[in-house]
Amino acid sequence: MKRRGFLGIAGGAVALVLGRKAAAQVRIENGMESVVRDLTAGATVREGRVTLVVARLADNGYAVPLRVSVQSPMTQTERVKSITLLSPRNPRPLMATFHFGEDAPRAEVATRVRLNGTQRVMALAALSDGSFWSASAQVEVTESACLDAS
Amino acid sequence: MAARISVPATAKKGDTVEIRIAIQHPMETGFRFDVNGRAIPKNVINRVTCRFGGEEIFRAELGSGIAANPFLDFFAAVEESGTFEFEWVDDAGVRGAETAKIVVS
Numbered sequence: 392m393k394r395r396g397f398l399g400i401a402g403g404a405v406a407l408v409l410g411r412k413a414a415a416q417v418r419i420e421n422g423m424e425s426v427v428r429d430l431t432a433g434a435t436v437r438e439g440r441v442t443l444v445v446a447r448l449a450d451n452g453y454a455v456p457l458r459v460s461v462q463s464p465m466t467q468t469e470r471v472k473s474i475t476l477l478s479p480r481n482p483r484p485l486m487a488t489f490h491f492g493e494d495a496p497r498a499e500v501a502t503r504v505r506l507n508g509t510q511r512v513m514a515l516a517a518l519s520d521g522s523f524w525s526a527s528a529q530v531e532v533t534e535s536a537c538l539d540a541s
Numbered sequence: 542m543a544a545r546i547s548v549p550a551t552a553k554k555g556d557t558v559e560i561r562i563a564i565q566h567p568m569e570t571g572f573r574f575d576v577n578g579r580a581i582p583k584n585v586i587n588r589v590t591c592r593f594g595g596e597e598i599f600r601a602e603l604g605s606g607i608a609a610n611p612f613l614d615f616f617a618a619v620e621e622s623g624t625f626e627f628e629w630v631d632d633a634g635v636r637g638a639e640t641a642k643i644v645v646s
Contacts, residue, residue, distance in 0.1 A: 454608035478606055482572060486606030492598035494618055496557040501614035505570070505606050 417525050420479040420511055430475055430515060431523045441474075441526035443514045452506040452536040459514045460499035461524065465491075471498035472517045480510040505536040542566055542586075542637035546627060551644045552619050560591065560599075562627055563612040564637065570605040582632075586611055589629040593617060619645050 417438040419427050427436060444458040461471045470493070476486040489500045498516070506512070513527045547561040564586060571583025583605060591599040599615050617625070625641045 481606050483605050485604050488602040490600040496618035497616040503608040503612050505608050
């Protein structure tokens with residue numbers, strides 16, 4: 392079997408497994424537990440509802456385009472309050488927090504982030520009902536940002 | 542601080558419009574050194590807000606993990622004509638502001 396073929400199948404299998412335990416509690420990367428705990432005040436973070444779209448391979452970590460959206464009706468009573476982008480390998484893991492107004496029609500935002508090396512980027516959404524949902528995406532970074540000080 | 546903003550000029554009542562903003566800023570991380578070996582102090586745009594009709598519809602708190610010349614793309618629902626007011630501030634306290642009008646029919 393060719394390497395590419397194997398990777399494709401392996402990736403598919405991982406996606407299947409992840410998809411199946413959609414509402415399972417999320418596994419948080421090493422060193423990120425305290426950061427997440429500060430954001431959630433100890434509440435359970437579940438996997439699902441959040442879609443994180445980012446290229447699997449980023450040649451250059453200085454500007455990696457990224458889009459995150461959260462499935463939500465966005466009504467007054469049931470809406471997404473904020474989305475936080477987290478990086479386990481950056482010197483400052485908290486990359487950005489986006490707050491949505493009460494009339495926001497869609498919980499979706501795109502930006503460009505800096506990534507200090509290959510890692511699993513995480514998006515954490517805080518909903519109005521107090522629940523937290525997340526998604527992660529593996530990004531291979533060929534040329535890392537922050538070369539000067541690493 | 543110059544910024545480029547993209548907001549549709551017109552929309553129908555109740556439409557969802559896409560808003561894009563790119564601000565010119567180096568987003569200094571504080572981890573770099575100048576030619577003399579001195580650390581360049583951290584200076585990033587730490588807050589960007591967007592208001593429509595005086596009400597805050599979107600706010601971004603940014604850190605050094607956001608690329609230079611920060612770019613944001615988000616959505617707003619428009620019920621009537623008005624002005625989007627954008628405002629941002631960096632760690633040095635330098636503020637920037639921009640507006641964009643939209644006509645809703």
